[in-house]
Amino acid sequence: MNTSATHSEIVKTADGIPLKVSLAKAQRKSRIRGILLVLPLFAFILLTFFIPIFDMLFRSVENHLVPEVMENTSKLLVNWDDRSGELPSEEVFAAAKMDFEKGHAERTILRVGRRLNYETPGFASLFRKTARRAKNFEPPYQDAFIERDKRWGEIDTWRLIKRESGAFTISYYLAAMDLAYAPDGSVGMRSETQRIYLKLFWRTLVLSAFITFLCLFLAYPIAHLLSTLPIRTSNLLMIMVLLPFWTSLLVRTTAWIALLQQEGVINDLLVGMGLLSDDGRLAMIHNATGTVVAMTHILLPFMVLPLYSIMKTIPPSYMRAAKNLGATPAVAFIRVYFPNTVSGIGAGCILVFIISIGYYITPALVGGTDGTLISNFIAYHMSISLNWGLAAALGVILLVVVLVLYYLYDRIVGIDKMKFA
Amino acid sequence: MALPPYTSPGERIWFYAYRIFCGLVFFFLIAPVIVVIPLSFNAVPFFTFTEEMLRFDPAGYSLRWYNDFFTNPNWQGAVKNSVIIAFFSTIIATFLGTVAALGLSRSDMPFKSTIMGLLISPMIVPLIISAAGMYFFYSQIGLQGTFLGVILAHTALGTPFVVITVTATLSGFDQVLVRSAASLGANPTTTFFRIIVPLILPGVISGALFAFITSFDEVVVVLFVGSYEQRTIPWQMFSGIREQISPTILAVATLLVCVSIALLTALELLRRRSERLRGMTPQ
Numbered sequence: 001m002n003t004s005a006t007h008s009e010i011v012k013t014a015d016g017i018p019l020k021v022s023l024a025k026a027q028r029k030s031r032i033r034g035i036l037l038v039l040p041l042f043a044f045i046l047l048t049f050f051i052p053i054f055d056m057l058f059r060s061v062e063n064h065l066v067p068e069v070m071e072n073t074s075k076l077l078v079n080w081d082d083r084s085g086e087l088p089s090e091e092v093f094a095a096a097k098m099d100f101e102k103g104h105a106e107r108t109i110l111r112v113g114r115r116l117n118y119e120t121p122g123f124a125s126l127f128r129k130t131a132r133r134a135k136n137f138e139p140p141y142q143d144a145f146i147e148r149d150k151r152w153g154e155i156d157t158w159r160l161i162k163r164e165s166g167a168f169t170i171s172y173y174l175a176a177m178d179l180a181y182a183p184d185g186s187v188g189m190r191s192e193t194q195r196i197y198l199k200l201f202w203r204t205l206v207l208s209a210f211i212t213f214l215c216l217f218l219a220y221p222i223a224h225l226l227s228t229l230p231i232r233t234s235n236l237l238m239i240m241v242l243l244p245f246w247t248s249l250l251v252r253t254t255a256w257i258a259l260l261q262q263e264g265v266i267n268d269l270l271v272g273m274g275l276l277s278d279d280g281r282l283a284m285i286h287n288a289t290g291t292v293v294a295m296t297h298i299l300l301p302f303m304v305l306p307l308y309s310i311m312k313t314i315p316p317s318y319m320r321a322a323k324n325l326g327a328t329p330a331v332a333f334i335r336v337y338f339p340n341t342v343s344g345i346g347a348g349c350i351l352v353f354i355i356s357i358g359y360y361i362t363p364a365l366v367g368g369t370d371g372t373l374i375s376n377f378i379a380y381h382m383s384i385s386l387n388w389g390l391a392a393a394l395g396v397i398l399l400v401v402v403l404v405l406y407y408l409y410d411r412i413v414g415i416d417k418m419k420f421a
Numbered sequence: 422m423a424l425p426p427y428t429s430p431g432e433r434i435w436f437y438a439y440r441i442f443c444g445l446v447f448f449f450l451i452a453p454v455i456v457v458i459p460l461s462f463n464a465v466p467f468f469t470f471t472e473e474m475l476r477f478d479p480a481g482y483s484l485r486w487y488n489d490f491f492t493n494p495n496w497q498g499a500v501k502n503s504v505i506i507a508f509f510s511t512i513i514a515t516f517l518g519t520v521a522a523l524g525l526s527r528s529d530m531p532f533k534s535t536i537m538g539l540l541i542s543p544m545i546v547p548l549i550i551s552a553a554g555m556y557f558f559y560s561q562i563g564l565q566g567t568f569l570g571v572i573l574a575h576t577a578l579g580t581p582f583v584v585i586t587v588t589a590t591l592s593g594f595d596q597v598l599v600r601s602a603a604s605l606g607a608n609p610t611t612t613f614f615r616i617i618v619p620l621i622l623p624g625v626i627s628g629a630l631f632a633f634i635t636s637f638d639e640v641v642v643v644l645f646v647g648s649y650e651q652r653t654i655p656w657q658m659f660s661g662i663r664e665q666i667s668p669t670i671l672a673v674a675t676l677l678v679c680v681s682i683a684l685l686t687a688l689e690l691l692r693r694r695s696e697r698l699r700g701m702t703p704q
Contacts, residue, residue, distance in 0.1 A: 027529060030527065030529055031527075031529050031530070031531065033524075033527075034524045034525075034527040034529060034530045035524065035530075035531075036524070037520050037521060037523050037524025037525075037527075038520075038521045038524040038525060038530070038536060038540075040517055040520060040521070041517040041518060041520065041521035041540060041580060041584070042521070042536070042539070042540065044517055044576070044577070044580070045539070045540060045542075045543065045577055045580065048555075048573045048574065048576065048577040049542070049543050049551065049554075049555075049577040050539075051558060052551075052554035052555045052557065052558035052559070053546070053550070053551070053554040055554060055557055055558040055561075056550070056553055056554040056557055056558075059557055218446045218449070219446075221439060221442055221443050221446065222443050222446045222447065225439075225440075225443045237447065239685070240447045240450050240451045241450060242685055243451065243454060243678075243681065243682065243685065244450050244451065244453075244454050246634070246681040246684055246685050247454050247677065247678055247681045248637075248638045248655065248674075248677045248681070249638065249640075250638075250640060250655050250658045250659060250662075250674075251454070251457065251658075251674040251677050251678060252453060252454065253662070254457065254658065254662060254670055254671065254674050255453035255454060255456060255457045255674065256453055257468065257662065257666070258456065258457065258460055258468040258469065258671065259453060259456060261468060263467065263468065263469055264468055264469050265456065265460075265468075265469050265470060268469050268470065297449065297450070297453060300446075300449075300450060301450075329432065329435075354545070354547075355547075357547070358546075358547020358548065358549055358550065359547075360547075360548065360549045360641050361640055361641060361659065365659070365662050365663070375547065375549035378549050378550075378553055379549060379552075379645075382553055382556060382645065383645070388557060391553055392553065392557070395549070395550045395553045395554070398547060398549075398550060399546065399547075399550050402545070402546065402547055402550075406545050410538070
């Protein structure tokens with residue numbers, strides 16, 4: 001601002017402050033007021049939502065247990081060359097004896113065993129077996145350890161402890177992608193029978209894509225019908241879309257169980273009509289079919305609503321003009337109507353896809369074994385196997401996929417344009 | 422809608438095929454919601470229509486599952502918890518969300534779309550991930566398995582809906598009204614309560630309804646952040662379906678369908694009122 005140069009020409013407010021300064025002050029005040037309004041919610045979401053998510057990110061790589069409980073051993077193992085082909089020195093075995101004795105007294109050593117068991121099965125029992133007797137070990141400790149269990153005489157055992165004795169680990173991510181360390185420390189695919197997660201991610205993507213396609217296939221015609229019918233009729237039909245949308249998803253899942261199960265309504269109907277014999281009842285639930293049918297039903301409104309709101313904006317005169325210019329109905333649809341709905345298709349598909357790859361409840365109840373998705377395994381590791389690190393790593397991978405899709409959605413539709421019925 | 426007389430037979434077939442297809446899709450949408458209603462009056466513990474029911478024999482129908490619902494302490498506790506949790510999380514979410522929406526709708530708000538994106542992210546992140554993060558974090562700070570934990574979690578999940586609906590209402594808000602109020606001598610407080618609040622109230626209430634239904638319907642987060650003490654209706658339904666499936670679940674489902682019809686009606690009335698207030702003809 002050039003206040004000094006043209007002092008006399010400056011417009012001032014009643015109290016003698018230059019108008020520009022006064023305006024800038026007022027604008028700053030107003031901006032601060034705006035920020036203060038947003039701040040409470042921002043702080044709330046930060047505390048109750050973002051910090052938990054960051055905590056999960058951290059948990060997927062943190063590894064405090066091993067270096068903390070096996071403090072002495074892990075410090076000494078840093079200097080041990082695991083490629084030398086020799087066992088760690090007697091000093092390391094002595095440190096391990098101390099850690100085992102202390103860890104046994106504090107009841108922490110078995111947790112280390114369980115942690116290392118994720119990497120190589122058998123470590124839980126090895127640690128349990130060793131911890132019980134570590135107090136009575138006499139020097140030379142190397143022999144005492146090997147006498148207790150000959151696995152202590154194998155270099156791979158010590159390699160694993162050395163590898164997992166850092167404060168951070170990538171082993172959960174390796175496990176989540178079906179990778180593993182070979183005994184020599186290189187990373188490679190797990191053996192065929194141990195591969196679970198890549199198949200599961202693939203199945204999640206394929207089923208979600210299939211559900212998205214089914215939703216589009218079913219939603220496109222009815223969205224078109226809703227947008228072209230007179231408003232009174234279409235409002236009435238809209239209830240048929242909105243009522244399921246507003247009904248609890250557990251109610252809808254329960255309904256599908258009642259309909260699809262072996263002794264359920266559809267099977268009874270087919271048997272009653274003589275189309276099926278009583279022992280030939282179809283297995284439509286507790287498998288992938290159940291997941292696909294129930295999820296398509298649950299997610300269909302999410303496809304209908306964006307399509308409807310786009311189709312509503314296309315004037316009917318476009319199609320009439322195209323036909324008037326000589327296009328057949330099919331050509332008019334493909335060249336004129338369809339291109340106008342592409343943004344709605346994009347919005348609906350990404351929305352349905354995002355929701356379905358993270359779906360948990362419906363696959364858990366009707367999915368059986370081949371209809372479960374990645375989220376069911378996250379829940380399994382959270383509450384049953386208690387391998388929280390792996391649950392967190394799988395969650396982070398899923399989160400990254402969703403955020404990429406979310407970014408695409410933002411580019412196509414804009415987050416702030418998101419509206420509900 | 423009748424077809425004009427000049428349509429060719431091919432067009433006629435296509436037209437009717439299209440109509441029939443649409444009819445089937447509508448049937449697919451609505452049938453599962455409707456079918457639970459008669460099934461919930463079943464006299465025997467089956468999930469299907471018995472012969473007595475198909476003959477409309479009164480003996481095939483009974484209210485025993487409703488009776489079970491209203492007398493069983495598991496279900497009654499679930500109803501009480503659902504209402505408590507949804508009530509408190511709706512109040513907090515509506516307050517925080519409305520205040521934030523007022524800030525976000527100011528034209529001079531810096532980084533508007535980034536902040537908006539962050540604030541509505543609880544709605545985007547898959548529930549299982551929110552549930553996992555909250556479960557790990559809340560168990561460290563002792564909130565896992567407490568009412569406070571579940572209420573905070575549900576509030577976080579409900580606020581995006583309030584922010585979005587209130588911002589949408591405010592985007593149609595005529596700022597001239599605020600200036601006219603000021604020029605007529607109203608101070609900002611009076612303007613807020615006499616001009617702004619009545620106009621955005623429909624948006625606030627529908628946001629609150631969204632937040633309420635989010636909490637009332639939510640099951641993934643409550644399964645992990647809550648425990649049996651905090652069981653809500655969906656929690657009880659989920660464990661009921663997993664363990665011993667009884668038609669009481671269908672009775673609950675029927676009651677919930679009635680709740681959603683009531684909510685749908687309320688939202689539609691609010692939408693019409695909001696449009697009337699803004700001088701549009703409701704459709």
